[in-house]
Amino acid sequence: NAGVTQTPKFQVLKTGQSMTLQCAQDMNHNSMYWYRQDPGMGLRLIYYSASEGTTDKGEVPNGYNVSRLNKREFSLRLESAAPSQTSVYFCASRTWEAERVNEQFFGPGTRLTVL
Amino acid sequence: DQQVKQNSPSLSVQEGRISILNCDYTNSMFDYFLWYKKYPAEGPTFLISISSIKDKNEDGRFTVFLNKSAKHLSLHIVPSQPGDSAVYFCAASATAQKLVFGQGTRLTINP
Numbered sequence: 001n002a003g004v005t006q007t008p009k010f011q012v013l014k015t016g017q018s019m020t021l022q023c024a025q026d027m028n029h030n031s032m033y034w035y036r037q038d039p040g041m042g043l044r045l046i047y048y049s050a051s052e053g054t055t056d057k058g059e060v061p062n063g064y065n066v067s068r069l070n071k072r073e074f075s076l077r078l079e080s081a082a083p084s085q086t087s088v089y090f091c092a093s094r095t096w097e098a099e100r101v102n103e104q105f106f107g108p109g110t111r112l113t114v115l
Numbered sequence: 116d117q118q119v120k121q122n123s124p125s126l127s128v129q130e131g132r133i134s135i136l137n138c139d140y141t142n143s144m145f146d147y148f149l150w151y152k153k154y155p156a157e158g159p160t161f162l163i164s165i166s167s168i169k170d171k172n173e174d175g176r177f178t179v180f181l182n183k184s185a186k187h188l189s190l191h192i193v194p195s196q197p198g199d200s201a202v203y204f205c206a207a208s209a210t211a212q213k214l215v216f217g218q219g220t221r222l223t224i225n226p
Contacts, residue, residue: 004158040124042216090158092158102149103164104214108157108158109157
């Protein structure tokens, strides 16, 4: 199992450009998440998908959109990138198995710089 | 409003000694708490967790203590090893759907 995979690993954008961050998991998990990590801020939830076909806003959704393409894939789109979106982005997934229902599994991250 | 706080940005401990990382929370609805460990250029990995019905959970060198009345949890690592050098995040959950993370504490284990 590859677990949670993210592409790309690194990306540099100019202000106003758009891009999509891709995330896939092969653990048959139902729920998927997008976080951003900024220095001194911990991980903050952008959007999540509790199950295939549903998406909900997290703590910091402004400037982002998401698509739960199928059970495996959950993408994050920046329509018009801004310097404030410079961050490290993590995708995570979660099983519904009772013993591990609270545990989230994280991908390796995408480091995004917006100039 | 920061619901989960890790007030120490960094901690330095000598190899073989005990490392104690602290975390405070404000939301009394939190019923599950987790610790994650993160190495540079990698995603966070799950370390240990505790339910609010317990006050202690142990897994090898790692023990998490929960003090509900003080809304405080701590992670003890004994003995500390160089490979424990990483950033540690505590997280809390009021529903299984979402986790709220603290800011992280960078632990450095000195030989």
